[in-house]
Amino acid sequence: MRTTEDNVVLSQLLFPDVVETPQSMFGKYPKRELPDGAMVLRFAPSPTGFLHIGTVYMGMINTIIAKQTKGVSILRIEDTDKNREIENGVMTIVEGLRNFGIDFDEGMIGDNQSKGEYGPYIQSKRLDIYKVFAKDLVSKGYAYPCFMTEQELENIRKEQEEKKLRTGCYGKWATWRDRSLEDVKAMLEKDEKFVIRLYSTGDIEKSFNMMDLIKGYVTLRENDMDAVLLKSDGFPTYHFAHPIDDILMGITLVTRGDEWFSSVPLHVELFQKLGFKQIPYAHFSPLMKTENGSKRKLSKRKDPEADVQYYISKGYPKEGVKEYLLNIANSNFYDWKIQNPGKSSEEFALRLDKFNKAGSLFDIVKLDDMCKNYIASLSAEQVYNQALTWVQEYNKEVADILKENKDYCIQIFGIEREGPKVRKDIVKYSDIKEQLTIFFDTMFENIEYEDISGIIESTKQKEILEKYLKVFEIPNSVETWFEGVKKLAEEMGVKTGEIAMVLRVAITKKTKSPDLYQVISILGEDKVRERLEKYLGKVI
RNA sequence: GCCGCUAUCGUCUAACGGUUAGGACACAGGAUUCUCAAUCCUGCAAUCGGGGUCCGAUUCCCCGUAGCGGUACCA
Numbered sequence: 308m309r310t311t312e313d314n315v316v317l318s319q320l321l322f323p324d325v326v327e328t329p330q331s332m333f334g335k336y337p338k339r340e341l342p343d344g345a346m347v348l349r350f351a352p353s354p355t356g357f358l359h360i361g362t363v364y365m366g367m368i369n370t371i372i373a374k375q376t377k378g379v380s381i382l383r384i385e386d387t388d389k390n391r392e393i394e395n396g397v398m399t400i401v402e403g404l405r406n407f408g409i410d411f412d413e414g415m416i417g418d419n420q421s422k423g424e425y426g427p428y429i430q431s432k433r434l435d436i437y438k439v440f441a442k443d444l445v446s447k448g449y450a451y452p453c454f455m456t457e458q459e460l461e462n463i464r465k466e467q468e469e470k471k472l473r474t475g476c477y478g479k480w481a482t483w484r485d486r487s488l489e490d491v492k493a494m495l496e497k498d499e500k501f502v503i504r505l506y507s508t509g510d511i512e513k514s515f516n517m518m519d520l521i522k523g524y525v526t527l528r529e530n531d532m533d534a535v536l537l538k539s540d541g542f543p544t545y546h547f548a549h550p551i552d553d554i555l556m557g558i559t560l561v562t563r564g565d566e567w568f569s570s571v572p573l574h575v576e577l578f579q580k581l582g583f584k585q586i587p588y589a590h591f592s593p594l595m596k597t598e599n600g601s602k603r604k605l606s607k608r609k610d611p612e613a614d615v616q617y618y619i620s621k622g623y624p625k626e627g628v629k630e631y632l633l634n635i636a637n638s639n640f641y642d643w644k645i646q647n648p649g650k651s652s653e654e655f656a657l658r659l660d661k662f663n664k665a666g667s668l669f670d671i672v673k674l675d676d677m678c679k680n681y682i683a684s685l686s687a688e689q690v691y692n693q694a695l696t697w698v699q700e701y702n703k704e705v706a707d708i709l710k711e712n713k714d715y716c717i718q719i720f721g722i723e724r725e726g727p728k729v730r731k732d733i734v735k736y737s738d739i740k741e742q743l744t745i746f747f748d749t750m751f752e753n754i755e756y757e758d759i760s761g762i763i764e765s766t767k768q769k770e771i772l773e774k775y776l777k778v779f780e781i782p783n784s785v786e787t788w789f790e791g792v793k794k795l796a797e798e799m800g801v802k803t804g805e806i807a808m809v810l811r812v813a814i815t816k817k818t819k820s821p822d823l824y825q826v827i828s829i830l831g832e833d834k835v836r837e838r839l840e841k842y843l844g845k846v847i
Numbered sequence: 848g849c850c851g852c853u854a855u856c857g858u859c860u861a862a863c864g865g866u867u868a869g870g871a872c873a874c875a876g877g878a879u880u881c882u883c884a885a886u887c888c889u890g891c892a893a894u895c896g897g898g899g900u901c902c903g904a905u906u907c908c909c910c911g912u913a914g915c916g917g918u919a920c921c922a
Contacts, residue, residue: 353922388921457920473849474918502920511850519852528850538920545922569851569917592853595915602914634871638860641871663860665853666915673859673872683885723885732884792881807881819883 311448313488318446320495321503327439329582332555336425339557345378347559349552350411353385354396357607358403358615360669361564361594364632366409368591369562371657373412381556382414384429387542397429403615407625425556430548437543440551440581441503441536449580450536452501453483454494477507481533503537509576517571520560520589520659530572546573554583562589565666589659594635595666605669612669622697622737626652627678634677635669637661641677648684675734683731687721690733694720697736705740708747718829719746722821730821745815746830756816756845763805771809772843774799779839781832785824813842 309317339347350369352362366382373380382404384397397418404410413423421428444450453476460476467474483491484506494501509529517525536547543551553561568590578585595602596610605613612618618628630652634640643655682690691713698706709716719742723730733739744750760768774795782788792810796803811820814835820826827835 351922355922385922391921453920460920468848471848500920504920522852525852532918535920540920542920544920564916564922565852566916566922571851590852592915597858604915635859638871641859645871661860663853667860668858670858670872676872728885730884789881802881804881811882817882821882821884823881 308485309448309488314448315446317452317488317491318442320492321445321452322438322442325435325438325442327435329440329443332436332439336555336557339379341379342377344376345559346372346376347379347381347557348373348562349381349383349414349556349558350562351383351385351552352400353388353391354393354400355391355607356393356396356399358399359607359613360605360615360618360628360632361613362400363404363407363409363615363628364594364635365562365564365591366404367407367629367632368636368657370409370411371653371655372560372562372659374653375656378559379413379557380411381423381425381428381558382411382416383552383556384415385545385548387430387545387548389431389540389542407615407629430543430552433548433552434541434543436555437537437547437551438541441543441547444505444536444580445503447580449506450503451484451486451506452491452494453481453504453533453535454491454499454501455483473511476504476533477511477531484533500539502535502539504533505536505573505577505580507531507533507576509572515572515575517575518587519568519571520587521592521662522568522590522664523660527572530576532573534573546570546577549574550577550581550583550586553586554581558586560589561586562591565590565592592663592666594669596669602666602668604666612671618674620701622701622735623674623678624681624693624736627681628674630681631674631677633657634673635663635667638663679731679734682733683724683729687717687724690720690724690739691717694736694739698739701737702740705743708743708749712747715746715829716743719743722825722829732821742821745817745820745826751816754816756842757812757818759808759812759818763809767801767805768809769843771799771801771806772813772839775806775810776836776839776843779832779836781827781835785822788824788827810839813839 341347348369350366352359352365370380372378382401384400386392386396395418397415401415401417413421413425414428415421427433441450445452455476459482463476463480464474467480481504484504507530509531511528511531513529514526515529517527519525534546535544537543549561552558571588575585593604596605596612597603607613615628619625630640630644633652633655637655637657639661640652640655644652647654685693691709695706695709698709720739733742740750744754763771778791778795780791782791792806793803796806799806807823808818811823812818814820814823814826814830830838
């Protein structure tokens with residue numbers, strides 16, 4: 308057993324270089340001056356090498372809530388596991404989020420750059436800070452060095468499993484928690500590796516209640532694990548970094564994934580031992596997918612759709628993806644969107660208590676629908692601009708066409724875009740190539756005519772074409788044009804539909820196309836006549 | 848195994864303890880249109896199972912069951 312004095316000595320022995328105290332640390336970060344109700348939120352992903360769809364989801368939620376409460380959003384990087392560190396990990400997150408229009412008020416803005424006064428905003432640069440608090444805990448007897456080797460840890464785990472006990476380092480299994488100062492000194496002199504563990508005083512038999520902003524009131528058991536606070540390499544575990552970073556940064560609501568929920572008792576004990584006021588939690592359920600009839604978390608390893616790049620490369624509009632994500636967050640978003648067509652999604656009042664408590668399935672069909680509606684809400688020029696951005700990266704050939712024929716393309720994207728009945732056939736920007744095909748000979752030449760001879764005999768087709776060519780002109784309204792077609796149908800004794808069908812195939816090679824009159828108007832009289840004649844030649 | 852959270856149409860979800868259990872997406876049918884899309888109408892389709900409490904339970908309680916998460920010197 309160690310005395311109170313022993314612990315003070317021990318803390319000095321363990322952290323001889325640390326001169327700061329928790330009090331002096333707090334002095335460095337003044338209290339934030341914010342309006343009533345303002346929330347300070349931090350989004351704290353780990354740099355694991357790619358931008359997860361969940362990262363966009365959480366990043367967006369945090370920034371929206373901060374903005375709506377006139378608070379502060381912070382992007383912090385949790386890179387305390389150097390085994391998992393990946394090159395450019397930070398940039399992938401920073402740039403990826405920025406690309407999605409998700410901007411933070413404070414935090415990392417580049418690999419080694421940040422903005423804000425509450426940094427550093429990357430945990431690997433905060434090592435000295437964690438030591439200050441670790442030293443403080445040791446001096447108070449709330450933490451201690453543990454010299455157990457991996458093998459020893461493994462052994463106790465096996466023994467616990469055999470005896471059907473809870474596994475882990477707690478109570479009598481935590482063999483170093485009460486060792487004498489002499490024992491510790493001896494190990495230190497031998498330069499043995501050690502970790503700093505929490506000296507837990509919790510009782511697993513006791514429960515306590517806690518409010519989670521998403522889950523509501525929950526009942527949890529107290530923590531009794533002597534969790535690792537500082538690893539042998541001097542890096543903190545997440546558990547230790549979390550209270551310190553969030554308190555020092557003045558966070559008012561901790562948002563994080565559901566996987567942390569089970570650690571709440573540990574974190575509560577840490578807040579108490581550190582003398583911090585508990586920050587409220589909101590635990591978000593993960594995005595799921597189904598596989599073989601069972602649900603599971605979307606994982607990058609197995610699921611390509613977990614990577615945001617998957618949607619980008621397929622040409623999904625980012626805004627549409629965000630809207631879909633918002634709809635997962637609060638399912639009344641879609642209704643709100645319809646009622647507030649002009650408003651930006653960021654104005655939607657997200658409510659924490661409206662989040663799904665269990666995991667939501669990621670539904671690509673619904674995503675398609677929302678993207679389709681999103682694109683339908685844009686002007687032709689906006690479609691052009693967004694499509695161009697995408698195509699410049701993913702389809703150079705189409706990008707050239709777009710750049711060289713700006714006005715023409717805008718006309719094409721404008722087909723059936725005016726008025727109440729907007730054409731909704733673009734889900735993602737990869738679909739626009741299909742839209743353009745009939746308007747550019749270079750692409751048009753490469754597609755085959757659809758065969759309608761089974762529906763309308765060749766001789767009849769020929770007759771229709773010949774007669775139509777004689778009266779062909781492009782009037783200035785659909786009505787006039789269609790009147791002409793109708794008149795011709797009457798004269799020939801055929802159905803209007805048949806004439807339209809023949810013309811459609813002759814002009815677009817397809818049996819399905821956007822409004823024929825608008826297509827003809829855009830193509831122009833010469834081009835249409837040329838195509839009609841060409842098809843006539845083919846039918847014979 | 849142990850601990851915790853969760854449970855409404857296929858999916859996302861709504862419903863002060865009293866509703867015909869509502870909406871959206873998907874699907875099917877119809878209307879409309881020069882085709883397709885769009886639009887409009889209609890249909891299909893759910894309270895996990897069992898016990899309580901209550902005049903009355905999707906809602907509250909208990910027991911099962913299932914799903915998810917945790918059970919690391921990973922986050």
